[in-house]
Amino acid sequence: MSRWLERFRPYLMVAPAIIVFVLFFIYPIGYMIYLSFHEWDFISPDKQFVGLDNFAGLSEHPEFLKSLENTFVFTFFSVGITTVLALLLALWINRPTRFYGFVQGAVFSPHIISLVSIAMLWMWLMDPQYGLLNWGLEMFGLPQSQWLASPETALYSIILVAIWKSIGFNTLIIIAGLQSIPPHLYEAAALDQSSRFTSFAKITFPMISPTLFFLIIMNLIGSFQVFETIDIMTQGGPLQSTNTLVYYIYEYGFRFFQLGYASSAGVILLIVLSILTVLYFFLMSKRVHYQ
Amino acid sequence: MAVTSVKSLSETITFPPVWIPETIRFENFTLAWDSGPFLRYFVNSLIVTLSILVLQLFTIVPAAYAFARYRFFADRALFALTMITLMIPTQLIFLPVYLQFSSWGLLDTHLALILPFAANAFAIFMLRQTFKQVPEELLEAARLDQASEWKIMYMIMVPMAKPTIITLLLFSFITHWNDYFWPLVMTTTDASRTLPVGISALTNVEGGVAWHIMMAGNMILVVPILIIFFVAQRHIIRAFVYTGVK
Amino acid sequence: MAEIRFENVKKTYGEDTIISDMNMTIKDGSFTVIVGPSGCGKSTTLRMIAGLETQTEGNIYIGDRLVNDVSPGKRNVSMVFQNYALYPTMSVKGNIEFGLKNRKVQKAERQKLIEEVAEIVGLTPYLNKKPQKLSGGQRQRVALARAMVKKPDVFILDEPLSNLDAKLRQQMRSELVQLHAKLGTTFVYVTHDQVEAMSMGDEIVLLDQGEIMQMAPPLDLYNYPANRFTAQFIGTPPMNLVSVDQLPSAGFREKAVEQIGFRPEKAKLRHFPGNDQFSMPCTILNRETLGSEIIYQLDTFAGKLYAKTFNEPVVDDEQLFVSVNNEDIYYFKENGRCIAPYFNRETPIKVRSTV
Ligand SMILES: Nc1ncnc2c1ncn2[C@@H]1O[C@H](COP(=O)(O)OP(=O)(O)OP(=O)(O)O)[C@@H](O)[C@H]1O
Ligand SMILES: [Mg+2]
Numbered sequence: 001m002s003r004w005l006e007r008f009r010p011y012l013m014v015a016p017a018i019i020v021f022v023l024f025f026i027y028p029i030g031y032m033i034y035l036s037f038h039e040w041d042f043i044s045p046d047k048q049f050v051g052l053d054n055f056a057g058l059s060e061h062p063e064f065l066k067s068l069e070n071t072f073v074f075t076f077f078s079v080g081i082t083t084v085l086a087l088l089l090a091l092w093i094n095r096p097t098r099f100y101g102f103v104q105g106a107v108f109s110p111h112i113i114s115l116v117s118i119a120m121l122w123m124w125l126m127d128p129q130y131g132l133l134n135w136g137l138e139m140f141g142l143p144q145s146q147w148l149a150s151p152e153t154a155l156y157s158i159i160l161v162a163i164w165k166s167i168g169f170n171t172l173i174i175i176a177g178l179q180s181i182p183p184h185l186y187e188a189a190a191l192d193q194s195s196r197f198t199s200f201a202k203i204t205f206p207m208i209s210p211t212l213f214f215l216i217i218m219n220l221i222g223s224f225q226v227f228e229t230i231d232i233m234t235q236g237g238p239l240q241s242t243n244t245l246v247y248y249i250y251e252y253g254f255r256f257f258q259l260g261y262a263s264s265a266g267v268i269l270l271i272v273l274s275i276l277t278v279l280y281f282f283l284m285s286k287r288v289h290y291q
Numbered sequence: 292m293a294v295t296s297v298k299s300l301s302e303t304i305t306f307p308p309v310w311i312p313e314t315i316r317f318e319n320f321t322l323a324w325d326s327g328p329f330l331r332y333f334v335n336s337l338i339v340t341l342s343i344l345v346l347q348l349f350t351i352v353p354a355a356y357a358f359a360r361y362r363f364f365a366d367r368a369l370f371a372l373t374m375i376t377l378m379i380p381t382q383l384i385f386l387p388v389y390l391q392f393s394s395w396g397l398l399d400t401h402l403a404l405i406l407p408f409a410a411n412a413f414a415i416f417m418l419r420q421t422f423k424q425v426p427e428e429l430l431e432a433a434r435l436d437q438a439s440e441w442k443i444m445y446m447i448m449v450p451m452a453k454p455t456i457i458t459l460l461l462f463s464f465i466t467h468w469n470d471y472f473w474p475l476v477m478t479t480t481d482a483s484r485t486l487p488v489g490i491s492a493l494t495n496v497e498g499g500v501a502w503h504i505m506m507a508g509n510m511i512l513v514v515p516i517l518i519i520f521f522v523a524q525r526h527i528i529r530a531f532v533y534t535g536v537k
Numbered sequence: 538m539a540e541i542r543f544e545n546v547k548k549t550y551g552e553d554t555i556i557s558d559m560n561m562t563i564k565d566g567s568f569t570v571i572v573g574p575s576g577c578g579k580s581t582t583l584r585m586i587a588g589l590e591t592q593t594e595g596n597i598y599i600g601d602r603l604v605n606d607v608s609p610g611k612r613n614v615s616m617v618f619q620n621y622a623l624y625p626t627m628s629v630k631g632n633i634e635f636g637l638k639n640r641k642v643q644k645a646e647r648q649k650l651i652e653e654v655a656e657i658v659g660l661t662p663y664l665n666k667k668p669q670k671l672s673g674g675q676r677q678r679v680a681l682a683r684a685m686v687k688k689p690d691v692f693i694l695d696e697p698l699s700n701l702d703a704k705l706r707q708q709m710r711s712e713l714v715q716l717h718a719k720l721g722t723t724f725v726y727v728t729h730d731q732v733e734a735m736s737m738g739d740e741i742v743l744l745d746q747g748e749i750m751q752m753a754p755p756l757d758l759y760n761y762p763a764n765r766f767t768a769q770f771i772g773t774p775p776m777n778l779v780s781v782d783q784l785p786s787a788g789f790r791e792k793a794v795e796q797i798g799f800r801p802e803k804a805k806l807r808h809f810p811g812n813d814q815f816s817m818p819c820t821i822l823n824r825e826t827l828g829s830e831i832i833y834q835l836d837t838f839a840g841k842l843y844a845k846t847f848n849e850p851v852v853d854d855e856q857l858f859v860s861v862n863n864e865d866i867y868y869f870k871e872n873g874r875c876i877a878p879y880f881n882r883e884t885p886i887k888v889r890s891t892v
Contacts, residue, residue, distance in 0.1 A: 009440065010361040013353035014369055017410035020350065021376040024407035028387035029379065035387065042390075105521070108528055112520055114469035116487040117509040124506065172528065225382040228471045232491050246382045253386045254476070262386055270383055277378045428622035431589050436636035436683075437610030446635075450626035 029270065035263035042257045054264035064265060066240050067248040070155055074244060075223040078162040083216055085163070086170035091204075093171065094178045107168035115165070115228035122161045123148065123233055151241035154234055158242055161229050166222075170215055177211035178204065210283070217280045224272055245269050328481050329511065332489035339404045339474075339485055340467045344460050346409040352456070354410070355418035356444050360430075377412035385476045392477065403477040404485070408467060414459040421455040422448055458526050465516060465527075486512050539600030539690040539723060540565040541586055546595035548581055548747075555581050556747035559595070563740070568717045568724045570738030572731060573770075578747040579727045583693050586725060587614050599690060610639070615684035617694040621676045623668040623683070630664040633683050640687075654682040657716070674705045681713075685720070692717075693725045698733070710737055731771055735759070743767055765796070765873040774801050774832060774843040776867070783839040794876070796869040803865040804844035806833065807858045816860035821853065835859055 036054055038047040058064045093103060110118060125132045126147035134144040147157045181204065189199045227246040230236060236243035236251065243251075245265060253262035357363075358370050392403045425448060433443045449456070471487040478484045490512055493505045520527060541563040548556040555578050563569045571579045584590040585597060588609035597604055604612050623632050630651060637647045655661045658678040668676055677697060684692060694713075698706045714737055717724050728734055734741050735755045743750040743758065743766070750770075751763040762768035762776075769775040776798045784797075799815065810816045822841065823834040831851060833844045837859065844859055868876045 010357040010363040010366070013357035013361075016350040017354040017412075017415060018369055018372065020407070020410035021372060021412065024388055025376045025379045025384060026372065028384040028391065031387040031390070032384065101524075104528060105524055108524075109517070109520065112465050112469075112516055112527065114471065114487050114509075114512055114516070116469070116471045116491050117513050120491070120493075120505055120509055221380075225380050227382060231475070232471075249382075249386065250476070253389070259386065259390075266383060266386060273378070273380070273383065426620065426622065428618045428620055429624065431584075431587075431609070432616065432618060432622040432683075433624070433635070434589070434609045435587060435614065435616050436687075437639040438635070439639075442639070447624055447626070453626075 032263045032266050032270070035259055036267045037260075038263075039260040042259055050260065054260045055267075058261060058264050058268070061261075063240060063243065064248060064261075067236075067243040067245050067265075068268075070241070070243055071224060071226070071245040073155060074159055074162070074226060075220060077156070077159045078166075078223055078226075079216060079219040081159075082163050082166050082170055082219060083212065086167050086174055086215075087212070089167065089171045090174035090178060091200075094175050104172065107171055109168070110165045111169040116232060118161065118165055119229045119232040122157075122164075122229075126157055148234055149238065151237075151239045154238060154241045158226075158229055158233065161233070162223070162226065166219065170219070173215055174208060174211060177208040181207045213283055214280070217276055217283070221273060221276050221280075224269060224276075329486075329489060329508070331481055332484055332486045333511065335401070335483055336468060336485040336487075338401055340464055342401070342405045343408045343467050344463055346405065347411050347414060347463055348456075348460070350410040351414045351418055351459070352449060353444070355415045356422055356448060358415065359419045359422035373412045373415055377416060381407070381473055385473070389476060398477060399479045399483050401483055404474055404483065407473075408463075411459075411463060414463070417459060418452060418455055421452045425451055454526070457523075458529070461519060461523055461527055464519065468516060469512075539602075540598075541691060541723065541725065542596075542598040544596040544598070546585065546592045546597060548578070548585065548590065549593045554747070556592075559747070559749060561742060561749060561752055563723060563725060563742075566721050566723055567740045568714070568726065568738050569740040569742060570726045570728060570734040571742045571744060572728055572734040573744035573750075575729055577744045579729070579744055580695055581747075582744070583616075583695050583725060583727050586612075586691065586693055587616050588612050589616075613687070613690045615687050615689035615692050617677075617680045617684050617692070617697045619696040619699055621668070621680045621700075623676060623679055625668060628665050628667055629660060629671070629679050629682075632668065632679055633686050636683065636687050650686050654686045657685070657719075658682045673701050674709065677701065677709060681716070685716075689722065691723045691725065692720075693727075695727045696729070697726075699728075699730075713737065731773075735771070743770060745770075762867065762875050764875050765798075765869050768798055768867060768869075768875060772800055772802075774845065776800050777804070777842045778869070779839045779842070793870050794868045795871045798867040798869060798875075799861040799865050801832065801843035801845040802847070804842070804859050804861055806844055806846065806852050807860055808854065808856075810858050811860045815863070815866055816858050819857055819859045820855060821857065824851070824853070826851070 035047070037049060037051060039050045039054070040047040093100075093107075126134075128134060128144070128146050128149050131147070133147065137144050145153055148154050185203050185207075186199060189203055194202070225246055226244055227250065230242050230244055230247050231250075234242040236247050246269065249262045249265045249269070252258045252265065354373075358366065358373075388407060389398070392398050397403045397406075429447060430443055433447055438446065469487060470485075471491065474483075474485045474488045475491075478488065481489070490505075490508045493508050543559045543561045546556060546559040547554070559582070571582060573579055581590060585592050586599070588604065588607060592605070599612060599614070624635065627635065633651050633654065634647055637650065642650070651664070652661070655664055658681055660675070660678055660682055663671060663675060663679075668679060671679065677700075680697070697713075698709050701709060710733065713724075713726075726737065735758075738755055740752065741755055741758050742752045745766050751758060751767045753761070753763075758767060759771050762771065765778070769778070777800070778796045778798045780796050781794055797815075805811070807816075810818075817837050817839065819835040819837040819842070821833055822836045825832040825834075830845055830847050831849070833846070833852075835842045835844055835857075842859060870876065
């Protein structure tokens with residue numbers, strides 16, 4: 001009896017977690033792939049097999065293409081700008097001051113506040129009539145913007161919010177990376193009379209580039225899933241200008257009940273995320289090699 | 292810009308360009324509170340978040356321990372499965388899970404918000420690392436002290452991993468308290484809606500958007516998180532930063 | 538209290554055989570020290586006694602009981618680990634008490650036992666502290682107290698002093714010996730430090746690559762090494778070995794002697810060959826003055842040799858002779874076995890050279 005328990009103990013211990021994972025993560029992925037080859041409206045009893053028709057349909061579907069384009073634009077700008085700004089900010093903040101704890105807290109808090117609150121706060125700031133942002137622009141004599149209200153600027157406004165939310169977190173991680181650089185490297189460089197720029201190019205940047213790589217990939221993965229800000233701030237509008245991949249899946253699944261289309265779009269998201277994940281693990285194994 | 296983060300949020304209770312309100316209007320809170328079933332939302336949020344934490348505690352600790360300390364058939368495969376789960380965002384699986392819940396008749400219930408998060412791959416991964424760092428000698432000493440495997444786990448390993456476990460629970464709390472996406476998808480009535488979804492409905496109040504009420508509503512959502520954050524700032528930042536540089 | 542018996546014990550890890558065939562009896566109530574170079578299987582042997590490793594083949598008895606299938610907790614063995622292995626989340630008292638609780642000892646009884654051992658190891662004022670707050674020596678004492686409180690049949694200790702500084706180590710050594718005398722329990726003690734082994738054990742097991750080279754009381758090990766390995770392992774500097782090929786004298790062949798050896802402390806430095814059986818010219822290469830003793834490194838035609846003198850004036854002449862009494866010479870056969878001089882004193886071999 002006790003031997004029997006001994007043998008099965010590990011299985012009993014991992015079972016609850018594994019059941020949850022299989023039931024709510026692994027199996028649904030399979031089901032989604034299955035659905036992507038079918039046409040179904042959620043109500044009719046049978047699902048019709050349509051092969052790759054859904055994917056073919058998607059490739060000609062302007063709304064989908066627009067959402068894909070938006071997702072890529074969003075990802076490109078939000079990740080690019082966040083990374084560059086966070087790097088600059090990190091280099092600037094990274095010296096021990098009395099305020100470090102405070103700065104850390106202030107910089108970090110957007111990361112733990114609900115996106116709902118953040119989205120609403122920014123909606124208020126971006127209000128074209130009496131929002132603070134336009135008020136500020138006016139004070140400096142600059143032309144006002146329509147922000148979320150115009151198809152031209154809406155996506156960029158969303159990007160701005162995304163940058164604001166993630167920049168603090170990114171900065172802190174880069175700072176952590178900077179602080180793990182052994183100081184004797186800089187001392188050696190100082191003895192060699194290297195300029196500040198050379199020190200950055202030859203020591204700092206190579207030493208934190210693994211951290212940067214990882215941040216970028218994590219940010220990419222996060223960006224492809226953008227949903228909350230869009231749902232709250234623009235609902236994909238105006239004129240589809242902020243429709244993104246996840247929002248598309250959501251709309252086609254829950255508003256229009258085209259589960260085949262929605263699942264196919266999900267599979268495409270899955271493929272993108274898988275590529276990024278593989279890249280992530282590839283870099284991870286590479287980094288182990290460096291050490 | 293970053294500094295605008297928190298403090299400014301409370302300032303926003305007033306009308307736009309006025310930095311400091313002439314009278315501090317606490318009645319905005321009551322207004323916000325009265326403009327929807329917020330008590331219901333708040334209780335729902337609490338039920339869902341706390342249930343998730345408790346369930347996670349019971350699934351994560353044994354799983355992490357088994358992965359850290361036992362060799363068994365298919366252990367690597369099961370761990371790989373856990374790592375794959377770690378990479379699957381909810382945005383990818385909400386549709387099939389929705390269909391699943393609908394066939395089980397669980398849509399718009401607390402269970403639909405709780406069950407998928409009853410285990411947490413990231414937490415298992417982190418806790419496994421912590422357990423692996425405990426020196427083998429300590430377990431051997433306990434074995435010689437006639438402690439059962441179960442006792443070793445909860446009398447020695449769990450107390451040693453307490454900081455990690457607390458951090459992971461804080462982490463979970465923040466994630467699920469704030470979560471908007473999942474409850475939005477899975478709930479249809481106020482009976483099971485949580486705070487983030489409830490509050491977002493304030494944007495659609497007829498007769499224009501009442502910014503001051505909206506911001507007051509958000510305070511209800513944000514304040515618990517900020518309290519936790521300032522109490523355990525170092526823990527939380529360390530945990531989040533660690534996820535980035537692991 | 539119990540003796541420990543190994544019967545044809547074999548231990549392998551996958552392909553590697555760590556211990557091929559071990560037979561020994563550790564006497565009841567003895568202070569047995571297992572010593573040997575790093576990786577020779579000392580810890581493995583110890584852990585098999587404790588049940589933390591299971592032998593691949595063979596039997597292990599503790600007392601009269603065959604313990605092959607007895608779990609570690611049930612063997613009534615206490616272990617003291619090199620890194621103490623104290624439970625960091627429990628107080629000193631909690632650490633000592635944990636094993637008792639697991640054995641379902643009553644509270645009042647537990648209290649009494651804890652007070653008793655705390656008194657013996659001098660921990661009474663620290664009972665409510667966490668181990669992290671204690672010094673290395675105090676932690677070691679907690680580990681001892683935790684081991685003692687169970688009143689085990691056998692105490693096993695795996696390099697328990699190697700994390701302490703030299704002075705504390707010295708002190709703990711004698712405390713452990715006294716503790717052993719007081720408890721009278723069988724102690725099995727692992728170390729790779731021969732000085733520790735010699736000074737503490739009343740029985741020494743010398744291991745090399747999983748094989749027992751010799752098992753004997755310390756002085757026997759020193760005086761009657763069974764083989765070349767023992768001869769070289771015990772004593773600093775190690776015993777000098779000279780290959781007989783390099784010696785002009787005859788008489789070795791028929792006895793199949795390959796090398797002769799002598800301890801540096803038995804070597805005498807002279808200005809003349811003298812009348813000893815072994816004597817050869819040498820020059821001093823190097824001298825280490827350690828106070829009461831001096832270690833010389835000598836160059837001879839048979840290679841480098843060591844000599845050690847006590848309370849003698851320093852010699853620094855160029856040309857000297859190193860000589861050894863015949864009864865201090867050990868003879869080693871080709872297979873490494875030693876024929877101690879005492880066993881063949883009747884046929885001394887003259888080893889002289891004045892080249
Ligand atoms: N779990 C294991 N798996 C494989 N080989 C092992 C294992 N444990 C020990 N060994 C091998 O067994 C041999 C003996 O190890 P052991 O720990 O008994 O040595 P030791 O005499 O205690 O050495 P030290 O003085 O360094 O502590 C070593 O070569 C070691 O590599
Ligand atoms: Mg060892």
